[in-house]
Amino acid sequence: MIANADIKIEKTAHSRVGEYDVNNVPFGKCFSDHMFIAEYADGKWGKLTITPYRDVPMSYAMSALHYGQAIFEGMKAYKSESGEVSVFRPIDNFNRMNKSAIRMAMPEVPEEIFMGGLLELLKLDLAWVPTSETGSLYIRPFLIATDEAIGVKPSDTYKFVIITCPAGKYYSEPIKVLIETNYIRAVQGGVGFVKAAGNYGRSLYPTKLAQQKGYQQVIWTDGATHSYLEESGTMNLMFVIGNSVVTPALSDTILDGITRRSVLALARDWGMNVEERKISIQEILDAHAKGEIKEAFGVGTAATIAPIIGIGYKEDYMELPPVAERKFSNKVDETLRGIRKGKLEDKMGWMYKVK
Ligand SMILES: Cc1ncc(COP(=O)(O)O)c(C=O)c1O
Known part of the structure; x- marks a missing residue:
């Protein structure tokens, strides 16, 4: 030091x-x-x-x-x-x-x-x-x-x-997000997995277009096929589908978020099934049609846990369950806040004291 x-x-x-x-x-x-x-x-x-x-x-x-x-x-x-x-x-x-x-x-x-x-x-x-x-x-x-x-x-x-x-608070209300199938945030071999300033400048125009349609953010899809979900704004993306916490697997187009890491560590500690894998748009449409999506939320330092209340895709809109019914993300939010504010034991050793 x-x-x-x-x-x-x-x-x-x-x-x-x-x-x-x-x-x-x-x-x-x-x-x-x-x-x-x-x-x-x-x-x-x-x-x-x-x-x-x-x-x-x-x-x-x-x-x-x-x-x-x-x-x-x-x-x-x-x-x-x-x-x-x-x-x-x-x-x-x-x-x-x-x-x-x-x-x-x-x-x-x-x-x-x-x-x-x-x-x-x-x-x-x-x-x-x-x-x-x-x-x-x-x-x-x-x-x-x-x-x-x-x-x-x-x-x-x-x-x-x-x-x-x-x-x-970064977002004062639960957010609505639009699946983006035209513009691209990151491509294989590019710089999506790091925090390069240019990644953010390039995201502003597509986000502005989504905001004009009444959404707060976009969900980026893969640059090659636009059929798999990647991230949302400056947040990693998570779902609770059935009894599993599901999130896109890390790749060179996805930022390795520290909040993502922490949420997955808590989920595993609580004995939940965690799936880090590709999530297709079709899977989300099908799971929504069957009523299997219990929760959707973004996770990141600025926004912490941002509940997603609705997802737009082309002309369709998927409404998701009320935030009050969301057991996992509400518990994660409370737990992270408790650890950070010194009210809950820091079992994972995440807090670095300023002496
Ligand atoms: C593109 C992107 N994805 C995800 C995240 C979330 O990462 P973290 O939890 O480390 O803040 C951020 C914010 O840093 C980001 O800019």
């Missing part, structure tokens, strides 16, 4: 925390007092700083802006009733970040920089972690190519940055 002294810390002279009700702010718009920056140049990681959150001068020629050599992560810190702050599975995010870095020809971030920077940053901004039942501090680590150069090649310089913002 890097020593505190390795990071040059410039504390803010005026905390802005009193200007907000951190338990009641819109997602992703109000940033905490400080940020962490690590700089990479000449083949190695160098300067580490924590400064007040602020704009920084950058060149319009910066390579991340032109060719999308940019990756990111998303995780959350929670405050217990006794005021203790813990981060949910940050090492998993660290590992996934470096998987993304390798695929995007970027330098891997050393664990001591990722974790050391994160912990020092959180210690300064503890007051920004919400105390409400569904509140958390959203943590956004990202790595960007910073060469001032227009040639298409891996950058020689990079910045790894962590910023944070208080967050409440």
Whole structure:
């Protein structure tokens, strides 16, 4: 772990925390007092700083802006009733970040920089972690190519940055999703399995079209045949069909979600049957017609557990059972919240305490 002294810390002279009700702010718009920056140049990681959150001068020629050599992560810190702050599975995010870095020809971030920077940053901004039942501090680590150069090649310089913002519920209501059979999020051999910035920019137009039809999100289908379900927005997708929890198997077009991993671990711990496999649109249409779909929901850090109340496919609409009747996803939601807020025992060792 890097020593505190390795990071040059410039504390803010005026905390802005009193200007907000951190338990009641819109997602992703109000940033905490400080940020962490690590700089990479000449083949190695160098300067580490924590400064007040602020704009920084950058060149319009910066390579991340032109060719999308940019990756990111998303995780959350929670405050217990006794005021203790813990981060949910940050090492998993660290590992996934470096998987993304390798695929995007970027330098891997050393664990001591990722974790050391994160912990020092959180210690300064503890007051920004919400105390409400569904509140958390959203943590956004990202790595960007910073060469001032227009040639298409891996950058020689990079910045790894962590910023944070208080967050409440991402979706206020259960969502309706539209199965997308024209546009594609990810293809075999592409970058769908990593958190490359471009994956998200490309998703906005199809999502906008779905929203114009009254849906909140799309369900992406496989790029080759458009007949298998993959993910929904920034969430992995799950169903309870009969007595099984069913979710698309991981592949190079699906992000290996940490919430997905956690939900499946709980399901297995509770003795449920878990199936990670291909799910065709036809299977969902048939199961719905027979009344076998008990639950459908998206899982992800930002949205946590987002119940899906209806699924559109072409001109059809499948209405799903009321949220109150959904035993599994309601229990998972409560259990994850309990573990994160320190009310339930952390049997799996998922919480990383900020000391
Ligand atoms: C495309 C995509 N799928 C799934 C997820 C869920 O992953 P996690 O549970 O790690 O947040 C995310 C969010 O990170 C995502 O961007």
